[in-house]
Amino acid sequence: MQHPSQHPVVIGDPDLGVKIMEFENEDDFLLQQRRSPTPRQRMRALLRQMRYGPLGRLRNALFFLGTLLIFGWIMLPYDNVVRLGLRFNVKKFQHYLNSHPVEKWLFAPPAYPVDLGTDTVVIVKTGYGTRIRANAWFEALSASNEFRDFLIIADYASKPGQEANNHGTPLLIHNVVNQTLSSLGPAASLSNSRVAKYLRFAEAIENGKQEEADQLAKSTGWEIDALKFISGLELAYSKFPNKKWYLLVDDDTYLVQPSLKPLLAHLDSEVPYYLGNAVGDFRVRFAHGGSGIILSQGAMSSLILDNPHAVRNAHLESLSETWGDRLLARTLIRAGVYLDEEYSHLFSGEPPWWAKIRPDRFCSPIITFHGLGQPEKMHQAGESFRNVSKPLLWSDIWDVYGMSRPWRQSTLTEDELAKPIEYANWDHAGGSGGEVAVVEGVEKAEECGRKCYERGNECMAWTWEKETRRCNLSPWMIVGERVEGKVSGPNGKLARELEMVCLKY
Known part of the structure; x- marks a missing residue:
């Protein structure tokens, strides 16, 4: 009669007909267990775990869900509200990441020449x-x-x-x-x-x-x-x-x-x-x-x-x-x-x-x-831009309309540039309300200008109304036009910083 230790040992699932490893007797099997697994065995065990374990099931579920979403996206009509909403928010996020674009292509060789x-x-x-x-x-x-x-x-x-x-x-x-x-x-x-x-x-x-x-x-x-x-x-x-x-x-x-x-x-x-x-x-x-x-x-x-x-x-x-x-x-x-x-x-x-x-x-x-x-007005625009022969930047509008850019004055130090630049009877803020912040009860134009500078990048120009003592702080600046009873100016410090970016490129 054969000793139990001499019985063959099979590792696998006999019912499925799967045999992974076979030993001549239990002693060989126990000896194999005492040995450390080889790197190849570890890798096989890891792959089995990834395929059939909890992580594997999660991966398969995610793959199925991703496939379903991609198929659903493809099948959605172009004007579907879900597609439009997602696209809008993605573009909005991209704009946030690139809130100060610099068009390097502007002076680069044309990629697609056009006449x-x-x-x-x-x-x-x-x-x-x-x-x-x-x-x-x-x-x-x-x-x-x-x-x-x-x-x-x-x-x-x-x-x-x-x-x-x-x-x-x-x-x-x-x-x-x-x-x-x-x-x-x-x-x-x-x-x-x-x-x-x-x-x-x-x-x-x-x-x-x-x-x-x-x-x-x-x-x-x-x-x-x-x-x-x-x-x-x-x-x-x-x-x-x-x-x-x-x-x-x-x-x-x-x-x-x-x-x-x-x-x-x-x-x-x-x-x-x-x-x-x-x-x-x-x-x-x-x-x-x-x-x-x-x-x-x-x-x-x-x-x-x-x-x-x-x-x-x-x-x-x-x-x-x-x-x-x-x-x-x-x-x-x-x-x-x-x-x-x-x-x-x-x-x-x-x-x-x-x-x-x-x-x-x-x-x-x-x-x-x-x-x-x-x-x-159209004739005036045509006359103003008649001699423009190179790309016109937004900031160049000041030059076209004959207004010198005060932030370009080389004699101004950083400290002097940080003080309000004033133009009497003018409006560079472009109205009040909406995106333009309004501060009531400001007694002097200079005080209004300082409030603009204190807001940093959020204020490009300011306008003080003498009669109402209202201070308008604008996120943009305009060339503007003559308006009696107002004092206005650009944020020269911010404008110079922005212009340095222009010159860099």
Whole structure:
């Protein structure tokens, strides 16, 4: 009879037919147990633990959850509120990490060389109620203007002899509202109030009732404006299908070409870019139309060629949408094209003298100005920027308007620069309330200036009102204008620090 110690010992699971290790007898098995495991055995044991132990089960669960989230993200529509909310917060966090961008590409060799004359088309959006602005827009172009192709879109069509004038060249004004209504067919019925208002307005123009047409344009022009955006872009793409860039501007928007060109040369036009001054909440972040909108060839082809259903829906929504620029953004989102907010700080929604120069854009170029609705204001902007031949930084606006930068005075020591710089009867803060902090009961202008300096990076300029003893502390500074009874000044110390960053690059 065999001694128990002589019985063979098998390590494994006989029921499953798995044999990991076999010993001739128990003595060999006990001897093996007394020996320390080899590195290879340790690794095998660790791998088994990772695969079948608690950590392994956790890993598998996380992998499954991650796969599920990725699949769910891919399947979500582009305009889903979850997708939009997450994207908005990620972009907001990225902006926080890069709150003082420096555009190193500005003076770098162009990655994608661009010719403004052959590679772009400028779409100027006007209307019957603002028709006097169209000629002023072209008159403001400098002698060094590089743009060659233009398309004027409106809510009326120019008659022979009444075209816009581009330095002697007549340009047709295209009625894209009619194009929108034609594309809708029976959907654009008189039962829709916006359609009824437009048809009454168009009839007044057709019958030569200018006074009535002007009155109707004044009361309904904003509603009708929403009907121009999508059809205007469709018309532009049909006439200029091979352009790299499409620039949509209002008739009171000024384009700074020396700043625009390096931006376009930095970006690949085949990528779907949608650029502009970002406004709106997370559900629809859109480029403010008045500040100018830039669309690449990639974005236009995605919208016009690849997503005709989204375009069709946009025409329908234009019958009720308040803002055409928001409608455009919503349509682009459905085509998978989102507003790229990395360049939003390059666009201004104000005229030059009211452009808000913030710390986060001090060294950045400025591409557009808005709010130049009076022809003389547009002419003034054109004259002011006529000799600008290199990229214009936000801080350069001071030089263009003939105001020396006090923080540049080499004779000022750091201590002297830390004292308030005062300009009587002027306003560099740009109003009060909102983001502008208001301190009541400040007795002297110098005291107001010190309060600004004490706030550090949070105050770019201050204005003291003599009559009310109110001190306005602004997170931006503007060139401003003459205002009786106010004393104002920039935060010279902060401005010098920011300018040193500009000079570094």
